[in-house]
Amino acid sequence: MKRLTVTEPEAGHTGYVFGSFRLEPDGTLLRRDAVIHLPPKELDALRLLLRRAGQIVTPLVMRKALWGEVHVTADSVTRCVSALRAKLQPDDCIQTIYKRGYRLTVPARSYEKAGAETLPRLAILPFATGMNVPAHLGAAVAEETLARLTGGRIVPATMLARDSSFTLAQRGMTALQVGKALEADLVLTGTLRSMPMHYRLRVEMIRVEDGSQIWIEDFLVPEARIAGLESELVERLVYRIGDGGLFLSASAAPAVGDEYDPARREAFELFQRGHQEWQTLQRHTMQDGLQHMHRAAKLDPTLVAAHVDLANICVTQALYGFMAPRVAAEQVERTAAAVPETVEGRDALLPALGWVRFHVHHDLRGALQAFAGCAHLPHDPWTTRSRVMFALSRHRFAEALELLRAALRVDAYSPWLNARLAWALHLAGEAAESREQAERTLERFPEHEGADLYGAIVLAYQGDAARAVKLAESLTRRSPYFDIATAVLGYALARAGRRPEATEMLERMQWLSHERFVMRSFTPALYLELGDRESAVGELKRAEQDRCPWFFQMLADPRLNALHGHAEFKRMQGVLADMEAAAEQEAAGSPAESR
Numbered sequence: 001m002k003r004l005t006v007t008e009p010e011a012g013h014t015g016y017v018f019g020s021f022r023l024e025p026d027g028t029l030l031r032r033d034a035v036i037h038l039p040p041k042e043l044d045a046l047r048l049l050l051r052r053a054g055q056i057v058t059p060l061v062m063r064k065a066l067w068g069e070v071h072v073t074a075d076s077v078t079r080c081v082s083a084l085r086a087k088l089q090p091d092d093c094i095q096t097i098y099k100r101g102y103r104l105t106v107p108a109r110s111y112e113k114a115g116a117e118t119l120p121r122l123a124i125l126p127f128a129t130g131m132n133v134p135a136h137l138g139a140a141v142a143e144e145t146l147a148r149l150t151g152g153r154i155v156p157a158t159m160l161a162r163d164s165s166f167t168l169a170q171r172g173m174t175a176l177q178v179g180k181a182l183e184a185d186l187v188l189t190g191t192l193r194s195m196p197m198h199y200r201l202r203v204e205m206i207r208v209e210d211g212s213q214i215w216i217e218d219f220l221v222p223e224a225r226i227a228g229l230e231s232e233l234v235e236r237l238v239y240r241i242g243d244g245g246l247f248l249s250a251s252a253a254p255a256v257g258d259e260y261d262p263a264r265r266e267a268f269e270l271f272q273r274g275h276q277e278w279q280t281l282q283r284h285t286m287q288d289g290l291q292h293m294h295r296a297a298k299l300d301p302t303l304v305a306a307h308v309d310l311a312n313i314c315v316t317q318a319l320y321g322f323m324a325p326r327v328a329a330e331q332v333e334r335t336a337a338a339v340p341e342t343v344e345g346r347d348a349l350l351p352a353l354g355w356v357r358f359h360v361h362h363d364l365r366g367a368l369q370a371f372a373g374c375a376h377l378p379h380d381p382w383t384t385r386s387r388v389m390f391a392l393s394r395h396r397f398a399e400a401l402e403l404l405r406a407a408l409r410v411d412a413y414s415p416w417l418n419a420r421l422a423w424a425l426h427l428a429g430e431a432a433e434s435r436e437q438a439e440r441t442l443e444r445f446p447e448h449e450g451a452d453l454y455g456a457i458v459l460a461y462q463g464d465a466a467r468a469v470k471l472a473e474s475l476t477r478r479s480p481y482f483d484i485a486t487a488v489l490g491y492a493l494a495r496a497g498r499r500p501e502a503t504e505m506l507e508r509m510q511w512l513s514h515e516r517f518v519m520r521s522f523t524p525a526l527y528l529e530l531g532d533r534e535s536a537v538g539e540l541k542r543a544e545q546d547r548c549p550w551f552f553q554m555l556a557d558p559r560l561n562a563l564h565g566h567a568e569f570k571r572m573q574g575v576l577a578d579m580e581a582a583a584e585q586e587a588a589g590s591p592a593e594s595r
Contacts, residue, residue: 016050018108019091023050028406029087031378035406037387039399041066042084049094053108058101087375120185120241122149122157123178125169127201130193138192139166140272141201144230149237150378156241160184163381164413167445179208181413186214186241198222201229205240215240267300271309278313279381281449283322283481289313301338304345311335311352312382318549319389321483321519325547329360350374351386358390360547362575364583379407381416388420393552394576397428415441419450426458427556434458442471449475449482456488461559465496483509487522491559494529502530519543521550525559536560537568544572552576 015025022030027043029036038046044066048057059077066080081102085094095105124146127138143162150159160182168178169189179187190203198220205215217236221229270292277289290313296306314331317323333356336349354370357363371390377383384407391400404421411417418441425434438451438458445451452475460468472489479485490505506526512518520543527536540563543551554560555573563569 014110016108016110018050018053018104019088019093019106021088021091021093023047028409030410031376035379035410036087036376037403037406038084038087041080042087045080045084049102049104050108050110053104053106056097056101056103062102083372083375086372089376091376119156119158121160121183122186122188122241123160123165123182123184124149124162125175125178125187125189126166127189127203128191130191132194133192133199134273136273136276139276141192141229141233142188142190143275144272145233145237148230148234156238157186161379161411161414163415163417164411167413167415175204175206176208176211179206184208188237195220199229201233203233263299264303267296267303267306270296270299271303271306274306274313275309278309278316281320281479281482283320283479286313286317286320286322290317297335297338302343304339304343304348307335307339308345308348308352311349315352315355315386315549321517322481324517325360325549329356329547332356347374348377348383351377351383354390355386355549358393359549359551362579364394364579365586368583379410381414385416385420388424389549389553392424392427392556393549394580395427395552395556397424397556400424401428413444415445415448416450418444419448419454422458423454426454426461426558427553429558431462431558435462447474447478449479453485453488456492457559460488460492460495465492468492469496469498483512483519484522487519487526490523490526491529494526499530502526506530517546519548519550520546521548521554524554524563525557528560528562533562533566536563537566540572541568544575 016023020031021036023046024030027038029038029043029046045062048062048065062077062081063072067076081094081096088094091106093104093106095103097103124142126142129135129138143166146159146162149157164182165178168181169175173181175187175189178184185208187206187208188203189206190201193200193202199222201219201221203215203217203219204213206212207214219229219232219236221232274289274292274296277285277292279289280286290310293306293310293313296303297310300306311332314323314328314335318325318328332349332352336346336353339346339349350370350373354367354374357370358367367390371387374383384403388400388403391397391403401421401424404417404424408414408417408421418437422434422437422441425437428434435458438455441448441451442455452471456468456471456475459465459471469489469492472485472492475485476482476489486505486509490502490509493499493505494502506523509518509523520539524536524539524543527533527539540551540554540560543554551572555569555576560569
């Protein structure tokens with residue numbers, strides 16, 4: 001069995017290590033173990049620069065290497081290199097030599113076999129918690145340790161993705177079983193217990209090859225210094241796993257000595273708690289997370305991670321239908337304005353700002369700039385979701401599928417990534433592949449929100465309505481305030497021929513709309529299934545007016561094919577076309593008039 005991050009090299013290609021990056025022979029670019037998506041031309045340009053590392057590559061040579069005899073515009077090379085340079089930030093790898101060309105400025109080492117085998121592959125599992133320990137704390141300490149190690153310039157191990165490690169552990173698998181499933185070399189697990197005035201974290205390192213326990217250690221910290229526990233654990237990991245120094249980038253954890261500052265300590269503890277709470281589908285729990293993050297950001301304005309999470313919470317609540325998109329957008333913009341542009345880590349706010357500019361302001365050019373500014377960010381659940389949703393909303397399905405498949409190579413057991421792949425295939429019109437992926441996801445992640453949601457849509461659309469009803473019913477019971485699930489249940493009921501019950505779902509949502517914001521994008525398919533074409537169009541128009549983040553994706557949903565040809569539907573399709581045209585004109589230097 002191959003490692004999850006290693007694929008067979010393509011003939012004629014060499015792998016390279018340069019700066020903090022590794023380019024696999026198959027074309028996968030990684031910063032440490034995080035995949036960075038490169039379109040084909042940018043990949044070809046990078047390979048050319050790597051082959052001639054330290055040498056000047058003229059624009060003519062690059063144009064011929066990338067496009068051959070095909071005629072392209074004069075600025076094609078400039079735009080390609082600029083896009084590539086943005087994805088390699090913050091590393092300054094490519095130098096522009098005035099009137100001569102481009103040069104790779106960092107040393108590059110080639111190799112014939114894909115690998116990065118020099119570093120052990122480490123999986124960190126959520127720590128178990130004993131009595132009188134806040135339920136979120138074990139996972140929070142493990143996740144912050146993982147984040148600090150992943151964010152280092154020099155790290156002692158290749159860190160395996162959080163979602164896969166946590167998902168398998170929460171499924172009840174032992175540390176050794178998780179390690180084998182992820183093909184890890186080492187697994188870190190542990191238990192956090194409460195003692196009078198102290199917390200005790202007992203960690204153990206397991207070598208997966210033979211299942212032996214190669215390290216066990218206790219960390220005892222006063223309750224008032226729990227925020228400094230990750231720093232101590234990271235230091236011990238570096239010492240135990242490998243030699244050499246560890247240089248960490250900015251993280252959420254307080255700086256040395258700051259754990260004694262009561263305000264900063266409280267801010268960090270609120271951040272840890274809120275971070276765990278907002279990653280759920282429970283409306284009230286997410287609201288608690290939002291309040292904790294607001295408080296954390298106010299107590300410690302320098303805690304950038306709290307500002308980033310605050311922006312991401314708002315966008316997530318808009319996606320789930322728990323917050324009106326315009327309200328979420330205002331909060332995101334206020335949050336971003338509170339963080340100076342010079343602060344390290346601020347670029348993690350750009351995906352949320354890109355979402356606001358595209359969906360709320362219909363400013364595609366601004367959204368493209370935001371996403372280009374964060375192109376260097378490695379895979380994490382939020383960043384990858386933002387990129388995928390942006391590509392899907394622009395109906396760039398091949399790009400979305402490539403992003404998802406690249407992320408799954410390093411995070412194969414992420415339920416949401418697997419579920420969104422089924423949805424992306426559905427929107428792309430790949431019915432057979434979508435059904436196969438939905439079935440696979442449902443089998444691997446039973447009773448997961450994403451698996452049930454997208455699975456119910458795909459199965460209902462493709463004729464297995466009875467099973468879709470069961471999935472949607474289970475989801476609505478577990479998440480009763482999730483209006484998207486209610487709309488999907490209504491659609492599945494209608495497909496199953498249970499029209500009175502489907503109509504009841506619509507009436508419930510209409511009644512709720514008098515009390516609070518209700519997302520409209522998923523009801524048009526239900527109206528269509530009930531034979532009400534005009535109401536389906538009306539719901540789409542309301543979704544457009546609300547700036548619903550699903551609106552543009554719904555225009556490509558095969559369930560709404562019956563609306564093609566409708567004058568109002570054509571007008572709505574034209575909104576996206578106009579945005580694309582305006583972005584092209586602005587990029588060419590002749591801004592289009594606002595509509």
